[in-house]
Amino acid sequence: MTALLSPLGYLGYRVAAHNQWIIVTRNARSFDQGTEPKVFPAQSQLSMLVVGDTGKDTQRRAEVVEAMRRHSRWSRPDAAMILGDNFYERGVESVDDPRFDSDFESLFDRKSFDIPFYACLGNHDVGGDTDAQVQYTKRSQRWKMPSRYFKTSHRAGGATVDIFVLDTNTLDLDDDATDQQLKWLRAELAASQADYKIVAGHHPAISGGQHEVTPSVAKHLSPIFSEFNIDVYLSGHDHDLQLLDSGEGWLQVVSGAGSKLRSTSWIDETRFAEATAGFCWLVANESELSLSFYSSTQRLCTYIVPAKVPGPMLAIANA
Template identity: 30%
Template sequence: MAVLAKRSMALCLLFAIALDLCFFYTSAELERFDHPAKSDGSLSFLVVGDWGRRGAFNQSQVASQMGRIGEKLDIDFVVSTGDNFYDNGLTSEQDTNFEESFTKIYTAKSLQKQWGNAEAQLSPLLRKIDSRWLCLRSFIVNSELVDILFVDTTPFVKAYFTKTEGHTYDWRGIHPRKEYIANLLKDVESSLKESTAKWKIVVGHHAIRSIGHHGNTKELTKQLLPILQANNVNFYMNGHDHCLEHISDADSPIQFLTSGAGSKAWKGDFKDANSEVVKFFYDGQGFMSVQLTKIDAKIAFYDVSGKILHIWRTMKQLHQSV
């Protein structure tokens, strides 16, 4: 039996539309999926990461509040920022962790969207277990309103190829690593340059800017960030650090948004930071919502009880914190 990625940092997308394909992704080329905005021109979604613990560490409670907020906002899909199944991903297509950490946890009506996998757990057999699962490494969801680029950030981190800390990584389709990264960066840059969407969002598992446990990812800061800055990206969203945070970029309008608090959080594990760029940090469980229109974006962070912790609004040419 084929072994799937034992260490999972996958990104996911839940669509409100039915997609009947699950791809084994073996190159850096970006697959595209259209997702139109609502009839009023708006679009909304939730963002959660680092969640798969069979309901433990408040995963079930976070899922319950996601369902409530998802219904209230009439969400179009949900984005997962990775680390879907702890501690070491899925061992096979029959691993019960898939159902115990996903199917049986995110049961609310508003969350019955299609899940897509952007980095690992690539087997199409998983879709037979739960039809929400869409499997890819890097891909784009695009509409006139927003382009969302999901970027496979794990191969950027050099340490994963030298210091695995007891984890086994699935690098099928990645080698040669430098060529894979170069092609991916080229595709990201060209996609952003060609985009005519009102909003541009990039999603990765690893943080570019974070004051959490892992902190900044130096490889992304060096290789990916300049491309985002040069192409008017509005938001970079990630998980990896088990917290919620909002950090502004000192050199561009980019907002760095971490939503990696879907289950186990790391209390008190953070670094000192420049208070001028750190707008919000929370070291407990929770998730994030995003609401977009042609002229306005609203970001909100929620704790495990669904309480709003932080709201940030922006308009084209006008940025305002709340």
């Protein structure tokens, strides 16, 4: 296959990888796999499953959801985060669209996942009726998208966690909608007294994945993340698993391998990356925030973000 594609150069390679003909992890470096977090009693931590780009019925999706189901039996998650592209290829047609059942309610069956699912909009979702995804919050006991962008707060033992969920699609417009959302985000971050500040959106601000980073997302969000000292930005869009260090005190998680898969690369900021279907498990407590990445068969990597203390920010360390 490589010999056939080589005359076409990078364009041919990119098209091939985009269509899942070639799936590779390029330029991988050695890394510390870390130690899997312990599960503490209820109310003493926040346990959250994080997965994106689940909106296409594939064998990989079935394997990822089954892995999440097995994981949930012992990790007892308090919530889940869905990072956009919830319904390929063009979102849903209305609040009555049967795909709310096939691609959410039945997929993440309540018996296995009796927890709130916080969701954001991806670029494929806005091809349909985006308001229907917001309105579905009123019909479902588990689907949580009260508006196109919103905040949710959680207890993690003696610590607090604020999660700010964005609609990153509007950031590319550079219009009133962009300004309004960014004004909201700044005000909410400035007012937050939480021990951990987490932002979630569909498009990454840093990535070595097949998609190039959307310039407007990096331009608008990266300075805000640094200014307000957030801990982690969660995103999908790239169909892989990645952890990247901004160098400005915040981490980028890419967990967009919920149904499709594409090649990825290690870049300067990469701390972990793998072109494999899977999900992320986020755990926060009084002493630390951990980020663990799983394929459909095994744990791949765990990183620890120590709790912040007065004075200079603690360095990020492997588990």
